Amino acid sequence: MSFEPVERKWGKSPLAFPLTVLVVVLILLVPLVVVLTRLYEPEPPGLVLADELARIGLSSKIAVTATDERSGLRKVEVLLRQEQQEVTLLSREFPRQSWFFRAGPPSYNETVEVAVGELGLRDGRAELVLRARDYSWRQRLAGNLAEEVHPLLIDTRPPVISVGDATRYVRPGGTGLVRYTIDEEVARHGVMLNGIFHPGFPLSPELPGEYLAYFGLPYDTETISEALVIAEDLAGNRARGGIAVNLRRVNYPRDRINLSDNFLRAKMPEFTAYYPEMSGSHLDQFLYVNREVRGMNDRRIREITSNSLPQRLWEGVFLRMARSSQRAGFADHRSYFYEGSKIDEQVHLGVDLASVRQAEIESANHGVVVFAEYLGIYGNTVIVDHGQGVFSLYSHLSRITVEDGERVERGGLLGYSGVTGMAGGDHLHFSMLVNGVFVDPIEWWDRSWVENQLTVGR
Template identity: 40%
Template sequence: MNKKGRSLKPVLLIIVMLLVSIPAVWLAIIRMEGTPPALDIELKSPFIGASRDVSVSVEDAGSGVRKVWMSLLVDGREVEILQRTFPSAGFFAGGKEKSVQVKATVSPQVLGLADGKGVLRVVAWDFSLRKWGKGNQIYLEKEIQIDTRPPTVDLISRAHNLSQGGSGVALYRLSEDCPVSGVTVGDHFFPGYGGHFSDPSLHMAFFALDYQQGRGTRLAVTAEDFAGNRSTTGLVHHINARSFRKDTINLSDNFFNAKMPDFERYFPESASGSRVDLFLKVNRELRLRDSEAIYRITSRTEKEILWDGPFLRLPRSANRARFADHRTYFYGGKVIDRQVHMGIDLAATAQSPVPAANRGKVAFAGDQGIYGNTVILDHGFGLFTLYAHLSQINVAEGQMVEKAEILGKTGKTGLAGGDHLHYSTLVQQTYVNPVEWWDAAWIQNNISAKINDAGPQ
């Protein structure tokens, strides 16, 4: 063999070794990777009721997801509830799916599992060639509690005499701790709370009918436990129908010229336009924004009764508008708008001191659009009072105020045409007739007597 042939042999040997070793190294590093998949069980609560969806997320950026398996272990008996395999992209590529989410519906009674403690088990594998091709494995388990029995609701308050646009209170006892319970009025839910009575199972919910809800409105007490089991019990009640006054508001250029410049900041694009058009934006769009803001403010309440006895009315004042007046706005002899007045307007001497109607916590104090300078008091358990068009505010948000403590002075801020107090009462974000809460006999017969008769506090 010549020298040239002998010199090529080592080169060829090196090339062959490289051709063999490179795939082997790649196989060892890539396809034999040892990182297990990332696994997450999406189960916010350990309670499983009559039916519950359980979601599992698996990620494996290296080899891809091969298989997910799930079971329930209860009283030594294990039941498979999910087994899912995923496709391969080929020997060298691993799995097609790098991230998957699977969901299983767990129905204990269908699976023949009794109520009680158990363990949810989840296993996931990837397409790594480790463990003789079985792949890396991750195992997670979570303790669960199977509870398929709905809570029992025992009504304590028996008769509920209500008026359209009026308020009420329901007392009820629950057989177990429930994160959600309360009174449903039509489509509106009024949450109830425990803690007021020495008996922790005794709950109380203030509720209301809005001005449109008359006879035929369905009322019920609903409770839902941690497992999602729900019970509903009808609420014995009688609704007194009410009709509400129609009112006419005549608008003038003097009113527009006096009030509309204050609202140009809300609608700067309309500042140079018609005063009537700006008024309609304020009376419709800004009114809606204000209602949404008040809804948010009154969505949070103290879980205790802060008030005591009848609520105070603005002293030495006369009614200028009533609750749920159906207003028609005229300009130049033509109808330009319609709105419903959700409060009572009270007029006394200009800049009269405004007392807190009852003890409460200041939930809001500031400017609120069409209502101008406004104070909202939280009296606990979802009961609020609102004081609007103030010329001066003397309290701050978060402050506790006593009954008759001065909140500010009457005025004509916002959309008010003259000095007066716009006063509203809300129960769990529903406007109600304040007159009921001014009436000591009504409070005693419809609220206080029910609470006092329910049990020791």
């Protein structure tokens, strides 16, 4: 008996066909699973408040961001809820852009302006409700829902300001002080004088709610059109209180400065090392320094002196450079002449004091060094923060002996006088500033003025 081999119709292995079918099924099924996974994605939208919000006032703004990178945003809502009352502040629906991936936008930003007085809500506790729904196929195609509830306080009552002692007469370039009280905690307060804001500071830890603000009047002030104490509470409500500040006229002297070729040849190389963009003749370079560099330097000084320590460090009258004579005054209007022709005009915002060469330069009062380096027309310069907006500036130094952040005492060594910057001879250029405004140092050297004008009500 013999046996003939049986021919297999489906290949050499009985598993070949099922495996082929399985491969085909997997090829079709895997993409389908991926598609369904994305369509039925479970991640809800993200919700973010731009600012931490604990209170809203009579007029407030709420900045909201909603995101959904997968299926996209379907709807975004912002509501204000108080007890059983619910007010819709924002409701934005996004039409479907596709039946598949990212049917709505991936993100949405909106700033909602809230006028509480028009919503019929009262002062007290409330809730801010944020909602966002996406285009996921979950929840029977209704999508994933995200909701956040933020407790907050509705506060529509502005703070109450009571203005107390204040400097009544101030001349251009002068300094004044205002003392005031505020009946609640506030986020921002101070004196607004002709559009310049002078921040206020606590009068004393033992006197909560009592504040003072020093202010400086620019040298070129011609009239006082605005003099207010302003305050903004934690809910954004604002209040204002008037101040009676009277302007005393003053005429500042005028100087003529004749420029020589020797001076220009001696001075300009120092500036080309720091400002390589300078070009042209020595006179061209001088004009660039006297105009453009001066402007850059003054902007830098304003930036440095616009942010002060909150505590008062200085005490009593400020020191004047020992055994010195005055060479130029505050707000002197200078006209520059070259070969008999007027070429420029500038204003001298300090007092020039001269003694001996390489004289010791001392801090005029207690403070913290906030700048100690080269500064263009001012040369080697030190700026000291005395707290509560008051600063002193020392320039043209030959050498600086202090560093940024260093605490200095009244009479402490800062450096030595010199001729750096736009100095024609060895001297100290001394300036006082109040919240970035150059003011006349002579007032700060006057003991009776400091005691009578700047210690009001202390």
